[in-house]
Amino acid sequence: MGCGTSSKVVPETSASAFHLSWGKGVGKGSYGPLQAEQWETGHRGQQVPPEAAVEAVQKMQVARYRAKFDPRVTARYTIQALIGRGRFSKVVRVEQRVTKKPFAIKMVETSLKEGREACESELSVLRRVSHCNIVQLIEIFEAQDRVYIVMELATGGELFDRIIAQGTFTERDAVIILKMVVDGVRYLHSLQITHRDLKPENLLYYHPGAESKILITDFGLSSSGHKNGDWSMSTLCGTPEYIAPEILSRKPYTNAVDMWALGVIAYVLLSGSLPFEDENPMRLYKKILKGKYSYKGEPWPNVSNLAKDFIDKLLTLDSGHRMSAGQALNHPWVMTMAITSPMKNLQRSISWNLMLRTSPHSQGSRSSRTSESCHSNGSKHTWRKKRVNKSGTMSLG
Numbered sequence: 144m145g146c147g148t149s150s151k152v153v154p155e156t157s158a159s160a161f162h163l164s165w166g167k168g169v170g171k172g173s174y175g176p177l178q179a180e181q182w183e184t185g186h187r188g189q190q191v192p193p194e195a196a197v198e199a200v201q202k203m204q205v206a207r208y209r210a211k212f213d214p215r216v217t218a219r220y221t222i223q224a225l226i227g228r229g230r231f232s233k234v235v236r237v238e239q240r241v242t243k244k245p246f247a248i249k250m251v252e253t254s255l256k257e258g259r260e261a262c263e264s265e266l267s268v269l270r271r272v273s274h275c276n277i278v279q280l281i282e283i284f285e286a287q288d289r290v291y292i293v294m295e296l297a298t299g300g301e302l303f304d305r306i307i308a309q310g311t312f313t314e315r316d317a318v319i320i321l322k323m324v325v326d327g328v329r330y331l332h333s334l335q336i337t338h339r340d341l342k343p344e345n346l347l348y349y350h351p352g353a354e355s356k357i358l359i360t361d362f363g364l365s366s367s368g369h370k371n372g373d374w375s376m377s378t379l380c381g382t383p384e385y386i387a388p389e390i391l392s393r394k395p396y397t398n399a400v401d402m403w404a405l406g407v408i409a410y411v412l413l414s415g416s417l418p419f420e421d422e423n424p425m426r427l428y429k430k431i432l433k434g435k436y437s438y439k440g441e442p443w444p445n446v447s448n449l450a451k452d453f454i455d456k457l458l459t460l461d462s463g464h465r466m467s468a469g470q471a472l473n474h475p476w477v478m479t480m481a482i483t484s485p486m487k488n489l490q491r492s493i494s495w496n497l498m499l500r501t502s503p504h505s506q507g508s509r510s511s512r513t514s515e516s517c518h519s520n521g522s523k524h525t526w527r528k529k530r531v532n533k534s535g536t537m538s539l540g
Contacts, residue, residue, distance in 0.1 A: 205222050205223065205224060205225070205235075208222060208225055208233060208235055208250075209222045211250070212250065212291070213284055213286045213289065213291060215284055215286075216248065216284050216291050218240075219239065219240060219241075220237035220238065220239055220240060220246065220248065220293070221237060221238045221240055222235050222236075222237050222248075223235070223236045223237060223238055223245075224236045226247065230258075231251055231252045231253075231255065231257065231258030231261060231262075232249050232250060232251045232252065232258070233249075233250050234247055234248065234249045234250070235247070235248050235250070236296060237293075245296045245298070246281055246293050246294065246295065246296050247293075247294050247295070247296045248291055248292065248293050248294075249291070249292040249294065250289060250290075250291050250292075251289065251290045251291075251292065252288065252289060253288055253289060253290055254288040261363055262290050262292075264362070264363060264364075264365065265292075265362045265363050265365070266280075266283070266290075266292065267365075267367055268336055268362040268365045268367060269292075269294075269362060271334060271336070271367075272330070272331070272334070272336070274326075274327055274330045274331075275356060276323045276324065276326055276327035276330075276356060276357055276358060276359055277327050277330065277331070277358065277359050278294055278295050278297065278347075278358045278359065278360045279294065279295045280292065280293070280294055281293040281294055281295065295349075295358070297347040297348065297349050297350075297358050297360070298348075298349070298350055298351060299347060299348020299349055299350045299351050299352070299355045300347065300348055300351070301343065301344050301346075301347060301348075302320070302343045302344075302346045302347070302348070302357070302412075303343055303415075303497055305348060306412075306490065306493060306494065306497075307494045307497060307498070309490065310490060311488045311490050312488065312489050312490035312493060313486045313487065313488060313489060314413070314446065314447060314450055314476075314480055314486045314487075314489070315480055315486060317409070317412050317413055317450070318476065318477055318480040320346075320357055320412065321405070321408075321409060321412070321471075321477065322472065322477055323356060323357040324341075324346060324357055324359060324405065324408070325405060325468050325471045325472055325477075326468075326472065327357075327359045328341070328359070328401055328402075328405065328468045329467075329468035329469055329472065331359075331365075331398075331401075332398045332401070332467070332468055334367075335367060335368045335374050335398075336365055336366070336367050336398075337365060337366045337376065337397075337398040337400065337401055338359065338362065338364070338365050338401050338404075339364040339365055339366060339376075339380055339381055339400060339401070340361060340363070340364040340365075340380070340381055340382060340385075340404075341359070341385065341401055341404035341405060341408065342382050342384075342385050342404065342407075342408065343408060343411060343412070345359065345360050345361045346358070346359060346360075346408075347360055364380050364381070366378075374397065374398075375395040375396065375397060376395065376396055376397070376400075377393070377394075377395050377396070379391075379393065381400070381404075383424060383427055383428075384407065384417050384419060384420060384427065385403075385404040385407045385408075386400075386403075386404075386431065387399070387400035387403035387404065387431075387462065388403070388431050388432045388434060388460055389462050391428050391431060391432055392432065396462065397462065399462035399463075399465050399467075400462070401468075402457050402465050402466055402467065402468065402471065403457060403458065403459075403462075403465065405457055405471065406418075406454050406456075406457025406458040407419070407458070409450075409453060409454050409457065410436070410454050410458070412493075413442070413446055413450060413454075413489065413493070414440075414441075414442060414443060414446075414489075414492070414493060414496060415492065415493035415494065415495065415496030415497040416440070416496045418436035418454075418458060419431045419436060434458060434459075434460040436458065438451055441492040441495075441496075442487075442489045442492035442493065445486075445487040445489060445492075446489070447476070447480075447486070449474075449475055449476035449479070449480070450476050450480075452474075452475075452476065453471070453474050453476045453477070456470075456471075456474070457471065
């Protein structure tokens with residue numbers, strides 16, 4: 144999957160810097176210190192076409208990172224482009240030399256404890272999973288102070304990028320997406336794996352085609368339980384707008400936190416807006432702890448009561464009464480909507496609400512803060528860039 148170091152929110156500085164959002168292709172903001180604009184004029188003052196500038200930058204990057212790779216890796220894979228970077232890792236798009244199939248390789252620096260722990264956390268999950276809606280580990284190369292993780296390459300882009308680009312989006316489309324995600328979560332929970340950072344930018348299309356499957360990615364915050372068989376968790380972690388109230392209450396919690404996040408995702412998927420939102424982190428947390436949200440404004444008058452009931456049964460403060468993944472798959476909205484004809488087109492309202500959060504005017508003072516990130520290529524959806532550190536205070540990156 145292509146990678147961009149977008150908005151992972153983590154408790155430890157190690158994991159936050161480690162995050163890579165699988166699925167972003169190489170774009171203008173992904174070239175690193177040397178930007179395309181620097182190549183618009185040649186060494187002798189001659190104008191260079193933008194395409195040639197981009198190609199030159201990419202070639203330089205490829206050559207630089209190829210030199211850093213273990214010969215065992217380059218013997219099997221041709222490095223094509225840098226597609227993401229983090230504090231402890233870099234991700235490149237590669238082609239398998241024999242089969243010519245594309246993959247992504249995450250090169251993780253493990254000389255520091257933080258990078259080593261982040262790598263071990265993700266691999267502990269990826270080694271165990273095999274599901275059509277979860278990104279797959281292909282192989283691993285271990286070297287001194289480095290680990291090379293070869294994974295599926297998701298080329299279809301992020302969820303909301305596609306919704307904005309397409310002309311129609313109905314409840315039926317939302318159900319198709321959510322069924323894939325919930326089934327992947329059901330599988331994870333059956334293995335006692337809790338993702339703990341489910342959010343739209345971690346849901347990627349496998350390919351650009353209309354029938355592409357969705358992949359759940361990024362397991363840097365996942366928990367696989369404890370050796371003593373205790374499956375409860377206590378670490379404060381997650382992306383603020385998607386954090387379940389029991390995490391904020393500093394109480395032991397279960398994999399039900401993933402179902403809360405799915406409720407937030409469903410709300411955003413149908414409206415382009417967040418159910419809980421505030422510039423001030425403390426006010427945001429208070430809203431989540433109260434569990435108060437509304438269905439006011441567009442496009443909610445055109446959204447069915449069944450869809451709202453689905454969200455309500457996930458955004459339930461009492462985690463014991465929250466739907467499980469299995470129950471979510473059997474909810475009437477999911478069971479009936481997928482086989483009925485498309486309903487009202489929600490795309491215009493969803494896109495409008497999404498773009499309101501990405502425009503410079505709507506961001507106001509937030510834009511200056513989001514630019515402080517030193518480990519992120521930047522997400523188009525800047526309203527998802529805040530992080531929680533180990534102490535529970537807010538940071539960016």
